[in-house]
Amino acid sequence: MDDEWWPPETDDYFLYEVLGKSCRHLTRKERYLAYLRTDIWQKKREEALIRAERMCEKCHTSRYLDVHHKNYHRVGGDELPRDLQVLCRPCHRAAHVTVDQRSAIIESLRRKDSG
Ligand SMILES: [Zn+2]
Numbered sequence: 621m622d623d624e625w626w627p628p629e630t631d632d633y634f635l636y637e638v639l640g641k642s643c644r645h646l647t648r649k650e651r652y653l654a655y656l657r658t659d660i661w662q663k664k665r666e667e668a669l670i671r672a673e674r675m676c677e678k679c680h681t682s683r684y685l686d687v688h689h690k691n692y693h694r695v696g697g698d699e700l701p702r703d704l705q706v707l708c709r710p711c712h713r714a715a716h717v718t719v720d721q722r723s724a725i726i727e728s729l730r731r732k733d734s735g
Pocket residue numbers: 676677678679680681707708709710711712
């Protein structure tokens with residue numbers, strides 16, 4: 621599985637093109653949130669919801685749906701269907717806990733290597 625971390629780096633140049641203003645002064649998190657508000661992401665998000673027939677891909681509920689990035693390799697409008705997953709709020713939260721735990725494990729292994 622790929623290394624995952626949140627928030628992902630969002631390309632400044634891409635944001636400048638889309639939003640018409642520089643986001644360089646923003647934090648990484650703010651830049652990612654700015655991306656999530658763009659029409660480009662809203663379109664990707666809607667396409668993912670249609671593909672999943674507006675159901676959580678884990679538990680099949682149709683309430684409180686989010687579109688989750690399974691990886692962040694193509695953030696910025698180039699996401700492929702396989703990069704995205706429709707999840708309800710509780711399943712989405714669980715997915716991020718797993719990601720965070722994995723990152724923490726990877727980080728502690730790295731520290732052991734260097735120390
Ligand atoms: Zn669910």
